[in-house]
Amino acid sequence: MAHFSYRGRNREGAEVNGRVEAASASMAASQLSSEGIIPVNIEQVTAAAGTEQSQKKSTQIRLFQKITLDELIMFSRQMFSLTKAGVPITRAMRGLANTVQNPLLSETLSQLADDLEKGNALSSAMRKHPKVFTELYVSIIHVGENTGQLDLAFRQMAGYLELEQQTVKQVKQATRYPMFVMIAITIAIAIINVFVIPAFKSVFDSFGGEMPWQTQVLIAISDFTVNWWHSMLAVLVLAIILFIRWKRSETGRLTWDRKKLKFPIVGPIFYRITLGRFSRTFSIVLKAGVPIEQGLSIVANAVGNSYIGQKVAGMRQGIERGESFTQTAHQAGMFSPLVMQMLAVGEETGRVDQMLEEAAGFYEQEVEYDLKNLTSAIEPILIIAIGAMVLVLALGVFLPLWELSTTING
Structure with a gap:
């Protein structure tokens, strides 16, 4: 069978395009009409060009696209409704492939439809896309196929994914405020080290005299940061890369997953x-x-x-x-x-x-x-951190200024 690229409009009047497999252009037009698409232009795609274009597009899609939890939930809900209404699975996949906005999901659904037309089971076709469908998803669909309750399998997965989504949203909402405060503290410390303390250092040097040890420590840290910031940044990036690689290894993943369960508070x-x-x-x-x-x-x-x-x-x-x-x-x-x-x-x-x-x-x-209650539990820690930063500044920066002011006025 030949491949045809088409451009047309769906029932809502929106412009759609894609590819279909049919024996002839007229058969492709009939297939599109049965799916509710009015074809405007149909052109046959040569095998070599089609394969090359498909592979290039597939590579680009996999590099820059991903399927979100929202899109997977919507897909599961739509498949539940379509299978419950008695729509053939292949037709349902083709229809969704032409309407979804995510190119990766559209390509995945088209490949699922192609595998179904070749006589493969839906669960077997889904197993070829482990980055989209988890082992749990495939197993539930497999059971639904064998028991004749595929619609219920899709509904189960939609409900499960919605609960997962709710948990993720709760975690993000609870950690948003602490993360914002920690980022603000980090930026403030960087600005103080790079800009504020060097400015005060010139003032201290102009007056001469011995500075308190707290001030000397702050100036030493500031000088080190200003002189070696590029090395510190390189070490930080290298440490992050090594940590990610270690966490992806079997031993590292097991150790990290065990350790994070023992973190304080979280x-x-x-x-x-x-x-x-x-x-x-x-x-x-x-x-x-x-x-x-x-x-x-x-x-x-x-x-x-x-x-x-x-x-x-x-x-x-x-x-x-x-x-x-x-x-x-x-x-x-x-x-x-x-x-x-x-x-x-x-x-x-x-x-x-x-x-x-x-x-x-x-x-x-x-x-x-x-x-x-996470925010209320972390707030005391954040307050202590901010208080410690203010105390260090008071002892290291303002104390020498007070001493200099007392000496000048005295």
Whole structure:
């Protein structure tokens, strides 16, 4: 079949363009009309040119574009509505590919439609795009295909992603004020070191005399900063690059994920967020009908923390040895006694998925409460930091000026 590039208008009258695969130009026009697109111009694309153009466009898209959580939620919601209405999956993918604004998502949906037309399953096609669809997403879609409830699978993923989005927004909102204050303090210290203290130094030198040790320390730090700022900047950039490379390694990622759970103030929040994500994800997996061993493998890669993921993988090994879910959860040492009691009741009644969902709600409520109080918990630290900076300036800069003023007036 040949490839045709087209330009036309959709039902809303907006101009759209793209590519379709058909036996002839008339068949391509019929296909576009069935999708609600009125073609204005259709041209056949040669295989070589089409492949080269597609590869070039695909490379550019992958370098400069990414799919946001909002776009993935919207895609899931739209697919739920379309599949529930009985629209064929291939037609739904083609239609969404022509309407979405993100080029990367549009290209991904077009490739999914191409794979579906070749007879591949949707989950298999999605697995080829790991940067767009997580293992959890693919697994839920796979179960939905096998059970004939693909629409419900898309709805489940939309709900899960919306909860993830809500958590991300809460974290950003809670950390916005502390981050702004810390950036302001850093900028103020840099300005004082580079501009303010050197100006005072010339004043001190003109009057002569011995300066207090606090002033001498400030001047030494300022001189070092002014003379070696380029080296300090290079070291900082190098340290950031090395840290990122270390964190991306398996050992570094495991160590960092374990350490950040023990950070003062924010460590417990990270821990509860991870446990809430585990409970919510595992609940969705069990409700979808995924076997518990396979579900734990999926969740281990979806919790967003390799240290907790390692503990989840250990739970799977325990279940494979014949231990109960509650026993393996207790050995992992991740959950509070209250949640452990909830899981025990769920296992006894055969409703582990429901108990996990309630545990997820419990952790999410704790996270919401902690994030609301995060600013009030960090404020004393910020006030102390600002007070210390003012004290240093008072002792190191204004104290010599007071002494000089007393000497002149005395």
